[in-house]
Amino acid sequence: xxxxxxxxxxxxxxxxxxxxxxxxxxxxxxxxxxxxxxxxxxxxxxxxxxxxxxxxxxxxxxxxxxxxxxxxxxxxxxxxxxxxxxxxxxxxxxxxxxxxxxxxxxxxxxxxxxxxxxxxxxxxxxxxxxxxxxxxxxxxxxxxxxxxxxxxxxxxxxxxxxxxxxxxxxxxxxxxxxxxxxxxxxxxxxxxxxxxxxxxxxxxxxxxxxxxxxxxxxxxxxxxxxxxxxxxxxxxxxxxxxxxxxxxxxxxxxxxxxxxxxxxxxxxxxxxxxxxxxxxxxxxxxxxxxxxxxxxxxxxxxxxxxxxxxxxxxxxxx
Amino acid sequence: xxxxxxxxxxxxxxxxxxxxxxxxxxxxxxxxxxxxxxxxxxxxxxxxxxxxxxxxxxxxxxxxxxxxxxxxxxxxxxxxxxxxxxxxxxxxxxxxxxxxxxxxxxxxxxxxxxxxxxxxxxxxxxxxxxxxxxxxxxxxxxxxxxxxxxxxxxxxxxxxxxxxxxxxxxxxxxxxxxxxxxxxxxxxxxxxxxxxxxxxxxxxxxxxxxxxxxxxxxxxxxxxxxxxxxxxxxxxxxxxxxxxxxxxxxxxxxxxxxxxxxxxxxxxxxxxxxxxxxxxxxxxxxxxxxxxxxxxx
Numbered sequence: 001x002x003x004x005x006x007x008x009x010x011x012x013x014x015x016x017x018x019x020x021x022x023x024x025x026x027x028x029x030x031x032x033x034x035x036x037x038x039x040x041x042x043x044x045x046x047x048x049x050x051x052x053x054x055x056x057x058x059x060x061x062x063x064x065x066x067x068x069x070x071x072x073x074x075x076x077x078x079x080x081x082x083x084x085x086x087x088x089x090x091x092x093x094x095x096x097x098x099x100x101x102x103x104x105x106x107x108x109x110x111x112x113x114x115x116x117x118x119x120x121x122x123x124x125x126x127x128x129x130x131x132x133x134x135x136x137x138x139x140x141x142x143x144x145x146x147x148x149x150x151x152x153x154x155x156x157x158x159x160x161x162x163x164x165x166x167x168x169x170x171x172x173x174x175x176x177x178x179x180x181x182x183x184x185x186x187x188x189x190x191x192x193x194x195x196x197x198x199x200x201x202x203x204x205x206x207x208x209x210x211x212x213x214x215x216x217x218x219x220x221x222x223x224x225x226x227x228x229x230x231x232x233x234x235x236x237x238x239x240x241x242x243x244x245x246x247x248x249x250x251x252x253x254x255x256x257x258x259x260x261x262x263x264x265x266x267x268x269x270x271x272x273x274x275x276x277x278x279x280x281x282x283x284x285x286x287x288x289x290x291x292x293x294x295x296x297x298x299x300x301x302x303x304x305x306x307x308x309x310x311x312x313x314x315x316x317x318x
Numbered sequence: 319x320x321x322x323x324x325x326x327x328x329x330x331x332x333x334x335x336x337x338x339x340x341x342x343x344x345x346x347x348x349x350x351x352x353x354x355x356x357x358x359x360x361x362x363x364x365x366x367x368x369x370x371x372x373x374x375x376x377x378x379x380x381x382x383x384x385x386x387x388x389x390x391x392x393x394x395x396x397x398x399x400x401x402x403x404x405x406x407x408x409x410x411x412x413x414x415x416x417x418x419x420x421x422x423x424x425x426x427x428x429x430x431x432x433x434x435x436x437x438x439x440x441x442x443x444x445x446x447x448x449x450x451x452x453x454x455x456x457x458x459x460x461x462x463x464x465x466x467x468x469x470x471x472x473x474x475x476x477x478x479x480x481x482x483x484x485x486x487x488x489x490x491x492x493x494x495x496x497x498x499x500x501x502x503x504x505x506x507x508x509x510x511x512x513x514x515x516x517x518x519x520x521x522x523x524x525x526x527x528x529x530x531x532x533x534x535x536x537x538x539x540x541x542x543x544x545x546x547x548x549x550x551x552x553x554x555x556x557x558x559x560x561x562x563x564x565x566x567x568x569x570x571x572x573x574x575x576x577x578x579x580x581x582x583x584x585x586x587x588x589x590x591x592x593x594x595x596x597x598x599x600x601x602x603x604x605x606x607x608x609x610x611x612x613x614x615x
Contacts, residue, residue, distance in 0.1 A: 014448050014451075015448065015451045015452050015455060018449060018452030019452050019456070021452075022452060022453075022456075023464075026464050026468055029468045030467060030468055031470075141593070141597070141600070142593070145540065145589060145592040145593040146589060146592075147544055147547055147585065147588045148548070149547060149548065149551045149564065149567045149568075149585060149588070150567065150582075150585030150586065150588055150589050153567060153570070153571055153574065153581045153582065153585050154582065154585065156571075156574060157574055157578050157582065161575050251457075252456075252457030252458065252460075253457065253458075255460065256457035256458055256459030256460050259459055259460070259463060259552070260459070260548055260551060260552065263552065264571065274463065275463075275552055278463065278466065278467055278554070283467065290456070290460055290463065290464045293456075293460050294455045294456045294457075297456070298455050
């Protein structure tokens with residue numbers, strides 16, 4: 001397992017380097033003087049051309065591009081993502097501040113989608129080509145086709161404005177008032193998790209149907225094991241490997257979707273911070289969020305790969 | 319030369335036949351028919367929008383602002399008195415255009431890179447695959463937001479960005495297919511007959527990857543439509559006054575309590591279009607998968 005972990009970590013190095021290079025290039029491709037991405041516009045307007053040139057030198061912006069990237073990368077490794085133009089606070093600090101909000105939302109949406117998607121997929125696989133299977137498959141299709149923006153709007157209209165059961169937006173941290181917090185996060189989490197629920201249900205169904213037709217399941221049944229034990233102890237464990245892959249990939253959908261959902265439900269998370277920063281032309285902030293989310297996504301997929309290897313020894317030794 | 323021609327015919331004909339058979343089977347697939355019908359209706363609305371829409375989608379009429387659905391305005395009117403139905407009809411143009419243009423960009427460039435990486439292998443393959451891995455490390459919407467930050471908002475930017483975001487997936491899939499095809503005996507035979515790499519790749523390998531590319535493209539269309547709607551919703555896609563479903567939902571949300579029809583109708587339009595695209599994509603995937611053919615008969 002240690003060898004597998006080392007191989008996976010080493011294979012990630014070029015990808016992480018390319019990701020950082022992409023984000024650095026993104027900053028340099030933004031039209032205009034890169035210096036104006038580092039100082040507030042009102043401050044820049046008060047400076048003379050000579051002062052601007054000196055600042056450019058101080059920030060190393062007249063160095064060759066490779067040197068600029070190396071300096072930027074060294075700062076990055078030390079946790080320095082630069083300062084926000086709007087607030088002049090460190091970008092990393094602002095992201096970390098909002099991370100629990102997005103984390104809570106992502107976690108709840110995953111819990112909702114997995115707790116519905118997996119049982120529904122198992123149920124459909126146990127009764128293939130029946131009404132149960134059709135209902136489950138249609139639910140999954142609706143889930144993967146449902147736009148976040150439509151579902152969020154419909155939920156707010158029904159549950160907040162018409163039935164007045166839920167708040168239409170805002171956020172309360174789970175640690176300060178758990179029940180109140182759930183009330184605020186339930187609709188956004190449901191919106192965010194619907195797509196994942198559909199994908200998980202579909203892959204669980206396909207994977208379970210394949211596994212249930214394998215010889216070892218017939219052997220388990222022939223041994224006289226109860227159906228529940230056959231399904232949950234023997235079939236689901238092996239069927240879960242492709243499901244895990246889909247979960248890893250779909251986490252990207254949840255992270256990306258949080259940009260939209262946090263905007264609709266006025267949730268002060270990382271996604272909302274990024275969207276507001278785009279309109280405020282706070283480029284270091286956008287750059288920081290894009291890099292941070294890419295690295296989180298890579299880390300999540302690494303964890304998924306490790307769980308994958310723990311579940312299936314063939315992967316470790318291949 | 320005559321030998322080359324005969325091998326060309328022998329290898330391209332089955333793939334053309336496969337494409338035709340795929341289409342014929344699609345017409346008999348119930349999900350495929352529903353998906354095709356929904357998509358055809360949206361494409362029809364996009365093509366004949368001026369004939370279908372009862373009002374000009376951009377003309378303001380403050381005397382009828384935020385009117386609920388009626389016989390005069392079947393989907394009601396918005397905060398500026400514009401007919402929501404007409405805007406939904408015109409909005410289909412943006413969604414269909416974005417869906418197909420972005421998918422075409424992803425399919426063309428993804429196929430090109432995947433073909434080159436899989437066929438040439440070695441250092442070129444290594445570089446292409448590492449870049450692909452790096453691009454796949456960004457969740458799609460995050461990558462789109464990065465592009466929007468660089469190039470600014472607009473429909474062209476949205477289509478190109480969605481297309482670029484789709485390239486890595488195609489590259490990976492096509493490369494995998496090419497690796498399995500390039501070692502086959504007929505490709506070896508063509509190579510031993512002296513055919514050039516370009517000729518082998520374009521005439522013998524590509525046609526055999528084509529059915530899979532068509533299936534993947536059909537699966538991507540729905541995602542591209544959703545992505546465009548998401549970008550327009552955030553204000554990074556189509557700019558006013560051009561009607562687009564995503565921006566209509568965004569504007570409508572500000573008046574959701576008073577005029578829910580402003581956002582619910584364009585939202586439903588996105589849902590049904592993506593549902594149609596997904597139904598068709600699923601049917602194409604089922605028909606392209608030999609394991610599913612027996613079950614579908």
